[in-house]
Amino acid sequence: MHVFICQKCGNMLHFENSTCLNCGTSLGFLPESLTLSAIDRQADGSLSAVAAPNAMYKPCGNATVAHCNWLVRADSEETFCAACRLNRTIPDLSVAGNDERWQSIEEAKRRLIYALKRLNLPLTSRLNDQENGLAFDFLADKPNDPAMTGHADGLVTINISEADSAERERRRIELGEPYRTMLGHLRHEVGHYYWDVLVRDGGKLDAARAVFGDERASYSEALKRHYENGAPAGWESAYVSAYATMHPWEDFAETWTHYLHMADTLDTAASFGLAIDPVATDDEEVNTEVAFDPYTEPRFQRMVDAWIPLTVAVNSLNRSMGQRDLYPFVLSDPAIAKLGFIHDLVRGAL
Structure with missing residues (x-):
């Protein structure tokens, strides 16, 4: 994710900002140009954006809530x-706490949509395409009717309890996961959607089966086996996560998630001009300068070569603050090859 600059005072801005903290200028994000812009309110109530002087805007209907x-x-x-x-x-929103949960979900979802747009992926609302459009349901548990996070035919469902950090951490520990975030959930579930759009409907089933396995295997049996027996021993040698071992669909979705992790984090590192050059070693494997745009970089190996030293550095920083590793995963060569498949898929190179 880029950092942005206030066009009025030159202060650094973040994606979520609605006001420049330095000069107080109102800000708005322009989806068509993926730019955070200083805005001015006109006499008729419309908004002019410094970054798009030839157009007028209005706030999203969800700006306040x-x-x-x-x-x-x-x-x-x-x-x-x-x-x-x-x-x-x-x-x-009449239920106490749901407004804060929804705000947290929407903040993560906007980051997701930004990345999908940067990758130029097809993105149509179900309102405009009932058969192939994407939609989100943000649901709460009901008595004897839990809301299940998942995906079905373009509809992504998120249990809003996942927006509660304490509840999410409880589930992470209960399931033995090294990592669990709202943004991760959204990236994973939308990965299932893009399996349908890019693989199933894009004529890439044979290519995907050669990498992830045959998705025609019974999902219900795979799910039962996974939760009864766990991931097979040595899963780290071929998968990005333990959950990826459950079924080819989940392997694809988990790999998709990690690819978006890589692209967005590398984009942030590039935006800050980060270079990793440990004084303790000259080993090229832990040295890098992130000086490219991961959303347009054609060579996936360049992303890998930057990702590994970057994660070593940020994991070390987290440990210095008494926190768990930011990226608690080790990528094997087969897992990297799967990530390379995702890279080629989203760029139409398969």
């Missing part, structure tokens, strides 16, 4: 921004 800082063209009949239009069901 969900703290959405994305804008909508003033001449559009749409009420909500490109990210919020993907919502089919939002939490019941």
